[in-house]
């Protein structure tokens with residue numbers, strides 16, 4: 001034994017081959033925490049001090065190779081100043097360079113996931129062999145930083161600047177064949193032959209068949225690129241990546257600049273450039289929020305995992321209603337491998353639902369994600385039916401018929417008689433209380449809400465709504481099914497609008513008040529899009545549909561009359577209600593706040609509509625000059641306040657879940673981390689002051705809660 005630590009052991013075999021194995025004690029995966037990096041430094045020192053070594057294999061004793069740095073340490077570390085962060089990365093560079101400079105050939109055996117720092121460890125050795133099921137990549141830019149342990153330096157030297165830009169700026173996880181094709185690894189073999197392949201490479205290097213020194217020289221010298229190639233690789237990429245990432249995500253473009261600046265430099269100088277850029281990005285709010293997002297996502301997934309473990313997987317599902325939502329649910333279930341019965345009362349509806357599913361599968365075939373045989377196989381998992389014939393063998397049913405409480409109640413009671421006693425029933429209702437729908441059921445404990453978002457195949461969130469009588473088993477089965485469908489389930493308690501719509505409608509309320517004060521809705525849309533929303537509120541209302549918005553608004557007004565009363569149409573007509581009255585329903589009938597034309601691909605494209613602009617003028621009570629900041633505050637404050645209320649009322653279990661639900665459910669700007677993270681970033685006291693100012697003029701929709709006032713007074717935050 002050459003070295004033994006908590007995460008790393010180094011041993012030597014009879015032929016003088018050292019083996020450095022990552023196996024982090026008491027953890028299911030290997031990650032590079034600060035402590036593990038310390039150990040790596042000690043292990044490398046031990047290797048340097050050992051005589052008679054002929055080669056080194058770096059490998060892992062776990063299913064993964066190394067998942068990356070320990071992201072739970074990031075917030076604490078990134079708080080330090082830039083100089084500290086530069087120094088910290090330089091220390092890691094020294095360790096990694098020492099591996100690269102060992103006086104014998106080296107190889108990494110990548111048995112499983114090797115991401116971020118894990119990939120960067122693999123890049124230090126002369127060779128890499130990879131199991132066919134493993135993944136290799138540098139996803140750092142997705143966290144608002146860039147690879148800081150030599151990835152921006154070694155990868156372009158290994159696979160060329162253009163390929164490296166694709167990996168680093170795109171943050172892609174790459175399959176073994178792709179890695180081999182680009183030259184990131186030297187061989188791909190089945191997992192059980194990995195060790196033999198690694199030893200074989202070392203033997204060939206020792207015999208002189210492979211020139212490992214030349215390999216090493218190439219990886220440690222400046223990149224060989226002519227001025228034209230430079231231009232092509234870097235300038236074109238910067239333009240393209242900037243366009244794709246958008247103005248709120250600087251890391252991808254920064255990573256290209258780092259590769260470019262370091263291209264003509266020695267290893268050490270290029271690493272110094274990388275360290276400086278890393279430190280700068282690590283200090284940004286965007287990075288802080290994206291790291292927070294990652295941690296929240298982990299928490300949400302862990303919670304869902306715990307639920308799912310309590311129940312057997314859903315083997316057979318069913319959906320009632322083959323409409324927009326039912327069709328989407330059937331597609332998603334079949335696509336991810338859970339067979340599903342799709343029942344409707346109309347033959348045409350079934351045909352339409354199937355047609356939609358076929359279209360989505362065909363797109364996958366077009367993109368080469370599926371073969372035509374796989375498509376046929378998956379399509380056969382959707383069984384359309386007009387009867388309850390096979391419902392006796394169904395584990396879980398999603399009711400997705402028309403949004404009418406009486407119809408839903410009738411359908412659910414009828415359904416209950418057709419299924420097994422253990423079958424879980426769920427409803428995809430967006431506005432009807434789960435407790436109300438449970439009232440007439442014989443087995444209300446087997447029932448809960450399962451709220452999907454439109455379009456089902458694209459929206460990652462599923463709200464699982466626990467009614468008063470829902471059992472843990474019902475909730476767990478629903479969570480398990482959502483996970484099996486590739487969705488992120490978040491469990492919430494029953495209330496009008498559940499979590500996401502309860503938070504969204506106050507935002508629309510803020511929008512309606514702005515319209516009354518003469519704000520231009522196109523300006524509001526542009527501002528909110530610049531703020532980071534995928535679409536502004538007027539455009540979003542067109543997508544949701546004015547009929548749906550008016551109906552849901554009434555439900556919200558009834559549920560929370562004191563602050564959302566105006567959403568219900570009791571007082572003066574809002575712009576939304578007026579649109580609805582004039583049959584301007586939005587995208588569905590090609591006119592709302594905007595008009596819609598079909599583009600070449602048959603997709604709706606929005607265009608300015610003077611008629612809509614004139615119509616909105618009718619609701620103006622008094623025209624006011626409003627600054628950009630004021631407009632943003634008037635939109636954001638009600639949404640944020642309602643999120644706070646949902647947390648206070650126990651509708652959602654934690655700040656992390658609330659924020660993730662908004663990001664996954666309505667596209668809250670991810671780089672801002674969610675509504676509660678946004679309040680933290682503004683400062684709770686500043687937010688409360690802003691809300692109080694607005695409440696004075698605009699009423700209770702803007703009034704902060706008592707708890708929030710208290711938080712402002714004693715300086716507490718939503719995230720520690």
Ligand SMILES: NC(=O)c1ccc[n+]([C@@H]2O[C@H](COP(=O)([O-])OP(=O)(O)OC[C@H]3O[C@@H](n4cnc5c(N)ncnc54)[C@H](O)[C@@H]3O)[C@@H](O)[C@H]2O)c1
Pocket residue numbers: 320321322323324325326343344345346349399400401402403404407411428429430431451452453454
């Ligand atoms: N469309 C959305 O954006 C959206 C989003 C989330 C949730 N939802 C909810 O999903 C549900 C369905 O909405 P949709 O937009 O798909 O509606 P839709 O009108 O497109 O589809 C409803 C389908 O239900 C069928 N149906 C009616 N009675 C039935 C019965 N007794 N048995 C079987 N099928 C029956 C109809 O024939 C129709 O095909 C509603 O509760 C809605 O609130 C909709």
